[in-house]
Amino acid sequence: MRVLVHTDAAEAWRKALAERLPEAEIITSAAPAAARHRADYLAAWKPSAELLGELTQLKGIVNLGAGVDALLNNPALPRGVPIVKLRDAGMAGPIADYVRYGVMHFQRDFDRYRRQQSRAEWCELPATDKAEWRVGVLGLGAIGARVAQTLADDGFPVHGWSRSPKTLPGVACHHGDDGLRELLPRVKSLVLLLPDTPATRQIIDAESLGALPEGASLINPGRGSLIDEAALLEALGDGEAEGRLRGALLDAFPEEPLPASSPLWSHPRVLVTPHMAGPTPLGEALDQVAEALRAMEAGEPVETIDPDAGY
């Protein structure tokens, strides 16, 4: 089988994949066009429409990330070609740490202490116990489930939400539209780990932000499209004085890089990070990629994504 690898670090992936799949020919998108055209499999993160359009003999695609939105929105995506995605591949641990940082940032008042420091103000604020700090996690896929359980193990009461019913030890699970309505008013920090699909786009709008309790905080290591940005800015309010929404830690944006003109950059109660919450470490991801390619080539069952559902 011939596998075409396309990522920012394609050469490192090519070498490492060749070691794991000695029976395969692994090339990168820098290979000559004639070689690219004959690729059987594509292992890629955000391939261009131009590249996808060239690959007319594809038998399968491995998405080198958890979110398949960029691939599914690519106009040149061939129909009917099975797509396998990385389901966790070492990303869930770093994302769980990112979320713990965010939850504790608000629960332990680091945001308020930072503002006090700027005024040289020494004032201990009343502490809120973890047991009083309910966290909501929207999205209970491989990553969301791990995040929810990590927070529960840390001692936070955790409410999880997914479209279809799920059960997770130590997590109060909700589902469907009614489940979301039950969850939102209960949580002090809301974490977004949903995929970008037509059903989740702008799920965090004025109505859902209005359903959160006064002073709630938002943590988004998921997708920018989940949030209606105008509604977010409205709920945050201006300046240092806390609005309905106390603050937000945001890692994903509808347009990345976040444009310099975005008011989020300079908002005093917003922390912006550059889509760094879940780096994909080569090692674990490579094992999953090699396994998926080998299984597809052998005609063995593989867990593929459902393009209609979007994940």
Ligand code: GLV
């Ligand atoms: C990163 O955002 C991913 O989807 O893996």
